[in-house]
Amino acid sequence: MATFCYFWFGGQLKKLLVLGGTGFIGKELVKSLRLRGDVRLMMLIRARVSYFDLEDIDTITGDLGSFDLKQVHRFKPDVIIHLARLSGRGRMGRNLASKRGETANRRIINWLERELPKTRVVYVSGSLVYGNSTSSLSESAPLNPTGFAREYLRAEMPWVEAQSNKTLDICIARPAWILGSGSWFYSSFVRPALRDSAVPIYGSGENVMSLIDVRDCAALIARAGLWDYGIKAINLVGPTTDITQNKFVKLISERMELPTTRICKDFRRGLFSDRASWESLTSSIPIYSGHESFYSGFQYMAETIEDSIEHHLRIERL
DSSP states (O other): OEEOOBOEETTEEEEEEEESTTSHHHHHHHHHHHTOSSEEEEEEEOTTSOGGGGTTSEEEESOTTTOOHHHHHHHOOSEEEEOOOOOOSHHHHHHHHHHHHHHHHHHHHHHHHHHOTTOEEEEEOOGGGGOOOSSOBOTTSOOOOOTTHHHHHHHHHHHHHHHHHTSSEEEEEEEOEEEOTTSHIIIIIIHHHHHHSSEEEETTSOOEEOEEEHHHHHHHHHHHHHSOOOOSEEEEOOSSOOEEHHHHHHHHHHHHTOOEEEEOOOGGGTSSSSHHHHHHHHOOOOBOOSOHHHHTTOOOSOOSHHHHHHHHHHHTTO
């Protein structure tokens, strides 16, 4: 989806176009940008979104594959932050969605190369593209997708190729597991805990997780877009050390005052729609950033994993 807000840079207003601004991360990003007075925002939205809530934002109505690019040309954004991903259910649904996403992204890239080649793009991906690993991975690690990323990487590849060809100024951001209300944190841990009166541990629970609070993730995405660090890829990580799934679930169970229960892989019983769900929850993907200067002076809102869990469970009134 698309948004307009205001940022002063050298006495000039910075213009940002946000694609995916009504999604899980996008809502936090737009909320933080709207608090500033020096950025002008434009946002791509669907018709069902309430315009009353977006009075201070310029909008384009449409979907990722067909929205009117002429409106973008009139706006002439300095930066595009792209968080939009077409989703699908099951392996076939994700394959179809990634194919449509690939087509949509090639359309945008071809247009930008022709009409607005100097516009900076921050494309938000994920850390599942790195795959299972026993060692911590930096931005230079090769792509070896696992879980949901096996299908969704296809939609990302046009941006990877355009970056490699140096036809556009592109930074690809890969967040760690994002902890927030409405995310995998709720759907895979909190909701099952409320339903079954026990917090699930998937598999052995020894897989290592890098975590970041959604509020901090959004702030780092804004930083990547608003200031040019000359970075082509950035891993977005939290302030704490990595944690095993076992220890993470223990923190949730202590806060919710519930026991834990171990879930074994059994696709026949319908516990998971496909293997991608299991791989995504049980893979070890510890990541770090090799760009220390990017994080210099950054103030995290959630300084510990416990802080983040507490904040988002309170939002859920738990």
